[in-house]
Amino acid sequence: MSTSADTHDREEGLAFQPKFDASGLLTCVATDAGSGDVLMVAHMNEEALRKTIASGEAWYFSRSRNALWRKGESSGHTQRVVEMRMDCDQDAVWIKVEQTGAACHTGRRSCFYRAVRGGEGGPGLSLVDAERLFDPADVYRK
Amino acid sequence: MSTSADTHDREEGLAFQPKFDASGLLTCVATDAGSGDVLMVAHMNEEALRKTIASGEAWYFSRSRNALWRKGESSGHTQRVVEMRMDCDQDAVWIKVEQTGAACHTGRRSCFYRAVRGGEGGPGLSLVDAERLFDPADVYRK
Numbered sequence: 671m672s673t674s675a676d677t678h679d680r681e682e683g684l685a686f687q688p689k690f691d692a693s694g695l696l697t698c699v700a701t702d703a704g705s706g707d708v709l710m711v712a713h714m715n716e717e718a719l720r721k722t723i724a725s726g727e728a729w730y731f732s733r734s735r736n737a738l739w740r741k742g743e744s745s746g747h748t749q750r751v752v753e754m755r756m757d758c759d760q761d762a763v764w765i766k767v768e769q770t771g772a773a774c775h776t777g778r779r780s781c782f783y784r785a786v787r788g789g790e791g792g793p794g795l796s797l798v799d800a801e802r803l804f805d806p807a808d809v810y811r812k
Numbered sequence: 813m814s815t816s817a818d819t820h821d822r823e824e825g826l827a828f829q830p831k832f833d834a835s836g837l838l839t840c841v842a843t844d845a846g847s848g849d850v851l852m853v854a855h856m857n858e859e860a861l862r863k864t865i866a867s868g869e870a871w872y873f874s875r876s877r878n879a880l881w882r883k884g885e886s887s888g889h890t891q892r893v894v895e896m897r898m899d900c901d902q903d904a905v906w907i908k909v910e911q912t913g914a915a916c917h918t919g920r921r922s923c924f925y926r927a928v929r930g931g932e933g934g935p936g937l938s939l940v941d942a943e944r945l946f947d948p949a950d951v952y953r954k
Binding site: 783786 | 826839847895900923
Protein backbone atom coordinates (compact mmCIF):
# COMPACT_ATOMS: atom_id res chain seq x y z
CA MET A 671 0.00 0.00 0.00
CA SER A 672 1.32 3.44 -0.85
CA THR A 673 2.00 5.96 1.86
CA SER A 674 1.43 9.66 1.68
CA ALA A 675 5.22 10.15 1.38
CA ASP A 676 5.21 7.86 -1.68
CA THR A 677 2.34 9.85 -3.16
CA HIS A 678 4.07 13.17 -2.56
CA ASP A 679 7.26 11.90 -4.15
CA ARG A 680 5.44 10.51 -7.19
CA GLU A 681 3.49 13.74 -7.70
CA GLU A 682 6.15 16.34 -6.95
CA GLY A 683 9.40 14.55 -7.71
CA LEU A 684 11.41 14.43 -10.90
CA ALA A 685 11.99 10.68 -10.78
CA PHE A 686 10.35 8.69 -13.54
CA GLN A 687 8.09 6.27 -11.64
CA PRO A 688 5.35 5.10 -14.02
CA LYS A 689 2.47 3.50 -12.15
CA PHE A 690 1.22 0.60 -14.23
CA ASP A 691 -2.23 -0.81 -13.46
CA ALA A 692 -3.01 -4.41 -12.45
CA SER A 693 -2.65 -5.42 -16.12
CA GLY A 694 0.74 -3.71 -16.37
CA LEU A 695 -0.55 -0.79 -18.45
CA LEU A 696 -0.54 3.00 -18.52
CA THR A 697 -3.12 5.06 -20.37
CA CYS A 698 -1.67 7.11 -23.23
CA VAL A 699 -3.34 10.06 -24.93
CA ALA A 700 -1.88 11.05 -28.30
CA THR A 701 -2.61 14.54 -29.60
CA ASP A 702 -1.74 16.11 -32.93
CA ALA A 703 1.27 18.39 -32.34
CA GLY A 704 -0.08 20.74 -34.98
CA SER A 705 -3.82 21.05 -34.36
CA GLY A 706 -3.93 19.91 -30.72
CA ASP A 707 -6.74 17.46 -31.53
CA VAL A 708 -6.88 14.24 -29.56
CA LEU A 709 -5.98 11.52 -32.06
CA MET A 710 -6.39 8.41 -29.92
CA VAL A 711 -6.37 6.91 -26.45
CA ALA A 712 -4.41 3.69 -26.07
CA HIS A 713 -2.24 1.79 -23.62
CA MET A 714 1.45 1.22 -23.07
CA ASN A 715 3.12 -1.52 -21.08
CA GLU A 716 6.63 -1.09 -19.73
CA GLU A 717 8.20 -2.25 -22.98
CA ALA A 718 6.05 0.02 -25.18
CA LEU A 719 6.87 2.99 -22.95
CA ARG A 720 10.59 2.18 -23.05
CA LYS A 721 10.63 1.74 -26.82
CA THR A 722 8.67 4.95 -27.35
CA ILE A 723 11.15 6.94 -25.27
CA ALA A 724 14.17 5.30 -26.89
CA SER A 725 12.98 5.52 -30.50
CA GLY A 726 10.89 8.69 -30.56
CA GLU A 727 8.16 6.70 -32.34
CA ALA A 728 4.94 5.64 -30.60
CA TRP A 729 4.65 2.02 -29.47
CA TYR A 730 1.56 0.69 -27.74
CA PHE A 731 0.27 -2.48 -26.16
CA SER A 732 -2.91 -3.83 -27.71
CA ARG A 733 -5.25 -5.28 -25.12
CA SER A 734 -7.40 -6.98 -27.77
CA ARG A 735 -4.43 -8.62 -29.49
CA ASN A 736 -2.38 -8.94 -26.28
CA ALA A 737 0.66 -7.75 -28.18
CA LEU A 738 3.21 -5.00 -28.36
CA TRP A 739 2.59 -2.85 -31.40
CA ARG A 740 4.54 -0.15 -33.19
CA LYS A 741 2.00 2.42 -34.35
CA GLY A 742 1.87 2.30 -38.13
CA GLU A 743 3.65 -1.04 -38.51
CA SER A 744 0.81 -2.34 -40.73
CA SER A 745 -0.52 0.91 -42.16
CA GLY A 746 2.63 3.03 -42.41
CA HIS A 747 0.79 5.66 -40.41
CA THR A 748 3.45 6.20 -37.78
CA GLN A 749 3.60 8.74 -34.97
CA ARG A 750 6.75 10.74 -34.27
CA VAL A 751 6.79 11.90 -30.66
CA VAL A 752 7.48 15.60 -30.28
CA GLU A 753 6.96 15.73 -26.52
CA MET A 754 5.94 13.30 -23.79
CA ARG A 755 4.35 14.42 -20.54
CA MET A 756 3.56 12.41 -17.40
CA ASP A 757 0.52 13.14 -15.26
CA CYS A 758 0.43 13.88 -11.52
CA ASP A 759 0.10 10.30 -10.28
CA GLN A 760 2.19 8.86 -13.13
CA ASP A 761 -0.47 6.50 -14.44
CA ALA A 762 -1.11 8.35 -17.71
CA VAL A 763 1.12 9.85 -20.39
CA TRP A 764 0.34 12.47 -22.99
CA ILE A 765 2.31 12.40 -26.22
CA LYS A 766 2.22 15.19 -28.78
CA VAL A 767 2.90 13.56 -32.12
CA GLU A 768 3.47 14.27 -35.75
CA GLN A 769 0.97 11.87 -37.26
CA THR A 770 1.65 10.43 -40.70
CA GLY A 771 -1.74 10.00 -42.39
CA ALA A 772 -4.45 8.77 -40.07
CA ALA A 773 -4.34 7.60 -36.45
CA CYS A 774 -7.57 5.62 -36.51
CA HIS A 775 -7.86 2.09 -37.90
CA THR A 776 -11.14 3.19 -39.55
CA GLY A 777 -9.12 5.53 -41.79
CA ARG A 778 -9.92 8.81 -40.04
CA ARG A 779 -7.28 11.23 -38.87
CA SER A 780 -8.55 10.91 -35.27
CA CYS A 781 -10.49 8.15 -33.50
CA PHE A 782 -12.82 10.87 -32.19
CA TYR A 783 -14.85 11.45 -35.38
CA ARG A 784 -18.26 11.57 -33.70
CA ALA A 785 -19.72 14.18 -31.37
CA VAL A 786 -22.13 13.24 -28.58
CA ARG A 787 -25.38 15.21 -28.61
CA GLY A 788 -27.88 15.22 -25.76
CA GLY A 789 -31.55 15.20 -26.60
CA GLU A 790 -34.97 13.84 -25.82
CA GLY A 791 -34.96 10.09 -26.23
CA GLY A 792 -31.33 9.96 -25.06
CA PRO A 793 -27.95 10.93 -26.47
CA GLY A 794 -26.91 10.32 -30.06
CA LEU A 795 -23.80 10.74 -32.18
CA SER A 796 -23.10 12.89 -35.21
CA LEU A 797 -20.14 12.75 -37.56
CA VAL A 798 -17.47 15.47 -37.20
CA ASP A 799 -14.16 15.47 -39.07
CA ALA A 800 -15.06 11.98 -40.27
CA GLU A 801 -13.49 12.01 -43.71
CA ARG A 802 -11.53 8.83 -44.40
CA LEU A 803 -7.90 9.29 -45.37
CA PHE A 804 -7.58 5.64 -46.32
CA ASP A 805 -9.75 2.59 -46.86
CA PRO A 806 -9.11 0.07 -44.07
CA ALA A 807 -9.93 -2.80 -46.45
CA ASP A 808 -6.91 -1.81 -48.55
CA VAL A 809 -4.51 -1.08 -45.73
CA TYR A 810 -5.18 -4.07 -43.49
CA ARG A 811 -5.75 -6.57 -46.30
CA LYS A 812 -4.01 -9.89 -45.57
CA MET B 813 -18.67 -12.07 -27.38
CA SER B 814 -18.96 -9.29 -29.94
CA THR B 815 -19.39 -10.10 -33.60
CA SER B 816 -17.92 -8.20 -36.49
CA ALA B 817 -21.42 -6.80 -37.24
CA ASP B 818 -21.55 -5.42 -33.66
CA THR B 819 -18.11 -3.89 -34.12
CA HIS B 820 -19.04 -2.28 -37.42
CA ASP B 821 -22.20 -0.83 -35.93
CA ARG B 822 -20.39 0.54 -32.90
CA GLU B 823 -17.66 2.12 -35.02
CA GLU B 824 -19.68 3.45 -37.94
CA GLY B 825 -23.14 3.98 -36.48
CA LEU B 826 -24.68 7.07 -34.90
CA ALA B 827 -26.17 5.19 -31.95
CA PHE B 828 -24.70 6.08 -28.57
CA GLN B 829 -23.38 2.73 -27.30
CA PRO B 830 -20.72 3.45 -24.67
CA LYS B 831 -18.59 0.40 -23.98
CA PHE B 832 -17.81 0.35 -20.26
CA ASP B 833 -14.95 -1.84 -19.06
CA ALA B 834 -15.20 -4.67 -16.52
CA SER B 835 -15.31 -2.05 -13.74
CA GLY B 836 -18.11 -0.16 -15.47
CA LEU B 837 -15.88 2.71 -16.58
CA LEU B 838 -14.97 4.68 -19.68
CA THR B 839 -11.73 6.64 -20.03
CA CYS B 840 -12.25 10.38 -20.36
CA VAL B 841 -9.70 12.89 -21.66
CA ALA B 842 -10.40 16.52 -20.84
CA THR B 843 -8.68 19.19 -22.93
CA ASP B 844 -8.69 22.96 -22.54
CA ALA B 845 -11.11 24.33 -25.13
CA GLY B 846 -8.88 27.39 -25.49
CA SER B 847 -5.31 26.10 -25.58
CA GLY B 848 -5.96 22.50 -26.60
CA ASP B 849 -3.75 21.25 -23.77
CA VAL B 850 -4.67 17.97 -22.14
CA LEU B 851 -5.85 18.87 -18.64
CA MET B 852 -6.49 15.43 -17.18
CA VAL B 853 -7.34 11.80 -17.82
CA ALA B 854 -10.05 10.35 -15.63
CA HIS B 855 -12.94 7.88 -15.68
CA MET B 856 -16.70 8.04 -16.00
CA ASN B 857 -19.23 5.42 -15.03
CA GLU B 858 -22.68 5.37 -16.60
CA GLU B 859 -24.05 7.86 -14.07
CA ALA B 860 -21.13 10.30 -14.47
CA LEU B 861 -21.49 10.15 -18.25
CA ARG B 862 -25.25 10.74 -18.05
CA LYS B 863 -24.89 13.65 -15.62
CA THR B 864 -22.15 15.22 -17.73
CA ILE B 865 -24.32 15.12 -20.85
CA ALA B 866 -27.41 16.37 -19.01
CA SER B 867 -25.74 19.18 -17.06
CA GLY B 868 -22.95 20.32 -19.36
CA GLU B 869 -20.57 20.12 -16.39
CA ALA B 870 -17.98 17.36 -16.03
CA TRP B 871 -18.72 14.53 -13.60
CA TYR B 872 -16.31 11.67 -13.03
CA PHE B 873 -16.05 8.45 -11.09
CA SER B 874 -13.12 8.29 -8.70
CA ARG B 875 -11.57 4.83 -8.59
CA SER B 876 -9.55 5.64 -5.46
CA ARG B 877 -12.58 6.97 -3.57
CA ASN B 878 -15.05 4.63 -5.33
CA ALA B 879 -17.44 7.55 -5.66
CA LEU B 880 -19.20 9.72 -8.20
CA TRP B 881 -17.69 13.16 -8.23
CA ARG B 882 -18.65 16.49 -9.76
CA LYS B 883 -15.43 18.11 -10.91
CA GLY B 884 -14.83 21.16 -8.75
CA GLU B 885 -17.29 20.22 -6.02
CA SER B 886 -14.59 20.70 -3.35
CA SER B 887 -12.33 23.20 -5.08
CA GLY B 888 -14.79 25.26 -7.12
CA HIS B 889 -12.65 24.48 -10.15
CA THR B 890 -15.43 23.22 -12.39
CA GLN B 891 -15.34 22.21 -16.04
CA ARG B 892 -17.97 23.41 -18.50
CA VAL B 893 -18.20 21.01 -21.41
CA VAL B 894 -18.01 22.74 -24.79
CA GLU B 895 -17.99 19.56 -26.86
CA MET B 896 -17.97 15.82 -26.21
CA ARG B 897 -16.59 13.30 -28.69
CA MET B 898 -16.76 9.50 -28.63
CA ASP B 899 -13.95 7.35 -30.02
CA CYS B 900 -14.18 4.62 -32.63
CA ASP B 901 -14.90 1.70 -30.30
CA GLN B 902 -16.88 3.85 -27.85
CA ASP B 903 -14.72 3.09 -24.82
CA ALA B 904 -13.23 6.59 -24.49
CA VAL B 905 -14.63 10.10 -24.55
CA TRP B 906 -12.89 13.39 -25.21
CA ILE B 907 -14.37 16.51 -23.66
CA LYS B 908 -13.26 20.01 -24.56
CA VAL B 909 -13.86 22.12 -21.48
CA GLU B 910 -13.76 25.64 -20.18
CA GLN B 911 -11.74 25.04 -17.03
CA THR B 912 -12.28 27.34 -14.06
CA GLY B 913 -8.91 27.71 -12.33
CA ALA B 914 -6.92 24.49 -12.21
CA ALA B 915 -7.79 20.94 -13.24
CA CYS B 916 -5.16 19.20 -11.13
CA HIS B 917 -5.56 18.50 -7.42
CA THR B 918 -1.92 19.62 -6.99
CA GLY B 919 -2.99 23.15 -7.97
CA ARG B 920 -1.67 23.14 -11.53
CA ARG B 921 -3.76 24.06 -14.54
CA SER B 922 -3.11 20.59 -16.05
CA CYS B 923 -2.15 17.26 -14.47
CA PHE B 924 0.59 17.00 -17.13
CA TYR B 925 3.09 19.44 -15.61
CA ARG B 926 6.18 17.27 -16.15
CA ALA B 927 7.90 16.30 -19.39
CA VAL B 928 9.61 12.94 -19.80
CA ARG B 929 13.23 13.17 -20.98
CA GLY B 930 15.24 10.22 -22.22
CA GLY B 931 18.87 10.00 -21.27
CA GLU B 932 21.72 7.82 -20.13
CA GLY B 933 20.86 6.25 -16.79
CA GLY B 934 17.20 6.14 -17.79
CA PRO B 935 14.36 8.61 -18.26
CA GLY B 936 13.69 11.52 -15.94
CA LEU B 937 11.09 14.25 -15.55
CA SER B 938 11.35 18.02 -15.78
CA LEU B 939 8.79 20.61 -14.78
CA VAL B 940 6.83 22.33 -17.58
CA ASP B 941 3.90 24.70 -17.02
CA ALA B 942 4.08 23.70 -13.35
CA GLU B 943 3.05 26.95 -11.71
CA ARG B 944 0.48 26.38 -8.97
CA LEU B 945 -2.77 28.31 -9.31
CA PHE B 946 -3.83 27.32 -5.80
CA ASP B 947 -2.41 25.71 -2.70
CA PRO B 948 -3.99 22.28 -2.21
CA ALA B 949 -3.59 22.61 1.56
CA ASP B 950 -5.98 25.57 1.49
CA VAL B 951 -8.48 24.17 -0.98
CA TYR B 952 -8.84 20.66 0.36
CA ARG B 953 -8.50 21.56 4.02
CA LYS B 954 -11.03 19.66 6.09
